[in-house]
Amino acid sequence: MGVLPAFRLHRPTTLAQALELVNDDRMPYAGGTELLLAMKEGLLRPTHLVDLKGIGSLRDVRESGSGVSIGALVTHTQAADHPIVVDRLAGLAAVLNRVGNPRVRATGTLAGNLCFAEPRSDVAAALIALGGEVEIASAEGRRAMAVEDFVIGPYTTALEQGELVTGILVPVQPDLRFAYLKHQTTERPTLGVAAAANSHCSLVVGAVGFAPQVFRSPSPSDLDPSAIADRVEVVPDLTGSEEYKRHLVEVYVRRAVAALGGRR
């Protein structure tokens, strides 16, 4: 345990080169904070790794139309500290400042976090509530997809063979109220609740099940914390039984609604 198995490393410097290299057995990576651990534990054994860190074009944070585009190589720390993110997406910056631990934030990327689809991801829940999209490239061209559709299960995404995530697009909505509340007593959150509201409301329950679960309503006050707690999928583990976790969901949904100015 604790030893990386043998693999061949590729270091493309352009997106085109990278797209030629990746396939099911050639795994792309950026920060490697999730992948290398899984490899050390023997859970994943890719024979090739494609290191994306040499592709300068994926490092940008920039304004893009009515949103902010965060390149696939941008780390949690870089994004959280970036003036555009701080100015336009303060809620997201706050979430990123509390992801994992300082080493994970300094090394891990938002895009990598989404691609690994660890069920207890803070980033996925927050981005879904914020209406984020994943920007995807392949030899055939480019496409975009809502983060909500991209993360489809534990460690499973909608990314097709030969595709790479090049960035994340987060819409900027000046009138949006946003809250992310999490219950965390170990290294990963037990529960994360992201909620965003303007003319309508999105609430995402993360970490407690196999994938983020989305609830929509006209306004925060229309959300029923107890009904949501009954409906969510819950996976018991060392941090709590199913009964306790459902209770936590109710508590945190209620708190999130209150944080958005809802009445419950």
Place this chain on the structure above:
Amino acid sequence: MRYPTRLDAVPKVTGKARYAVDFAAHGMLFSALVRSERGHAILGGVDAEAALSVKGVVAVITGEDLAPLFPRYGHIVADHPILAIGKVRYLGEPVALVVAEDRYSAHDGAEAVEVLYQDLPTVMNPDQALADGAPLLHTTDYGVGDRSFSEAHSEPRSDNVCHRVDLHWGDVEQAMSRADHVVETSTSYPMLYGYAMEPYNALAHFEDGYLKVITTAQHPFMVRDDLARVFSLPLSHVRVTSPYVGGGYGTKSYTKVEPLAAVGAWYTGRPVKVEFDATGSILTTRADSARVTIRSGFSSDGRLLARDVDLILDTGAYADNGPLVLSKASNRSFGPYRNPNVRVRGRAVYTNTVPSSSYRGFGAPQVSLASELNMDQAAEVLRIDPGELRRRNLIPPGERHYPGKRPMDADLAADLDLLLEGLGWGKPTPERHGIGFGVTASDAGAFPVSTATVKILPDGSALLSTGSSEMGQGSRTALSLIASRELGIPLERVAISQSDTHATPYERTSGASRTTTLVGLAIQRACLQLLARLEEVAVELKGGPPTEVKAAEGTVVGPWGDLSYGEVVQEWFGGQLGELSATGVVRRAGDLAELPPFWEIGASGVKVRVDPDTGQVFPLRMVTVADVGHAIHPEMLKGQDVGAATQGLGAALFEELVYDGPQLVNPNLVEYRVPRAKDMPGEIVSIVAERGDGVGPYGAKGGGEGTLNPMGAATAAAVARAVGRWPDRLPLTPERVWRLMRESGR
């Protein structure tokens, strides 16, 4: 007063300090372990053929290969095979050592080894292990390793009891029958891993007929003894060296991975390195979980009349230090109270789990959870303030609470008052807030044997030599300060060499909070002898009545004038050369005839807030009181006390190794949660009480473990006062506290 920066601070924070794991040897081989995948099974065979064909693999060593050796270790009961022989007794037990040119080949080789198992039924906890007809882990007569531990089992076994303690005085039943109130408390203390930053590792090689081992061991001399027995070598031919130990807390007491490295070196004829990660370390040693029931009889005015304790430790697959932990846990289970009637029945039980051994506090945290909570619950029943109830019963200074042991060398009531004042006890607390505290006394110091050498070199500088280990506790600095003070020379001119069984004098252990007191005493005695020797040599050189020649403050003064220490050495040897030395010896004699050498006091407490919705516990204020007689370096002492109390808080709130069947669910630092900076209370108060009442230098006595011991009970009591219901187990995870709140309806 400003105290000097600890001597190892700069190398450690700049990453320059060398730990065992940093050492390499020419031609060194690396290793990986094949670990048992079963909890209890007959070993049907180990097929190494595929592994041996992996490029770089040099050897695959199994228990059968060790037949020419004494293939087991264990300083009390030698029941622990270096590599499994015939059967495996826990999942994760070393089955084969794969040795290779690099660590990757070793790892690949280990994965290629095929092991055949024939499963046996497992016993995963003491209930299963003690049940009628339970499968036995051990049936062999191993003999007793440590002859001084004559109570230990050595005959063939008919049950899974590794060790038994029966302790009693007075007449408990009779006292209970005339008690106005009998209060019973049962608790479970979790199975813990004593996380040290440097995992287990060792480098061994044979050279010039000597076995040389560099390891991360607290007690290199005891490791030497185990290794000498394995290879039938004279003790003189085994050299064990411990450089800086990267955290110990008792988990690096006694032998761990050194025999693995040594048999690798023996088998291959080359230096072999064994290095574990955190998971490997968790699978090597843990701390005993405990189930304790304590029944106390009180008079209506709150006098303790009797205590009756039943104590079961889950000691895991091998004895290791389990028997001693049980013995200490028993001694510490009835509290530092005046108590004429005591009965303790203790059992340490073998189970198919990771073997347990010492961990900071050494049995005291496990039993104090029950015994101090019992005092709190009794206070509630008796309608007496829990501080006052303790005050009425605490053993006064100079009085004996344990027949045959040293009288109390501390003022416990004064410590309690400092603690309660620091916690703000008695002031109103907001809703969902609670304060808890506890007082303990441990028979610490271990068996008082220590030797230390001090030399004066021709330039007047001093070199200390001690077999005690620097494991972060600051012994390097504390011991140097003692020598500096005794010899009257600046700290900058005192050097220290530690923990090398060939080069430093004998030290029994670096544990039981004994180093400052006992090694300090050995150094103090060496310094006094050395000063006398300097005077003697000066008289020989210059004449004068011995009574008028005095060595102090770096100078020997006589009727003929002054000579520096260095000048005395130089003149005697006739040039810039030579050295004068003296060895100080500490034995069980004189002031130290009575055991324990000192009582280590634990007085600590915590104020918490509980989230009414989630049950999450937030520590707000932590207070520790160090009753150490004299603080050689108060800031380092406070660091030890706060660290120990924080480890106690870890067990109280977060830490627990969890088994699911034979499988440990969380053998890693992601799911086994130790406290982090953010978990610390916002307010920390560390109080030092100096009353000069210890046997050590300047009235010092040991510290560094005590403040951990009451923390479990203190936290449980604080939570109980916040939520209105007494917890009976740790850690107090949010869910457990939420359930307590539901039960109490508060």
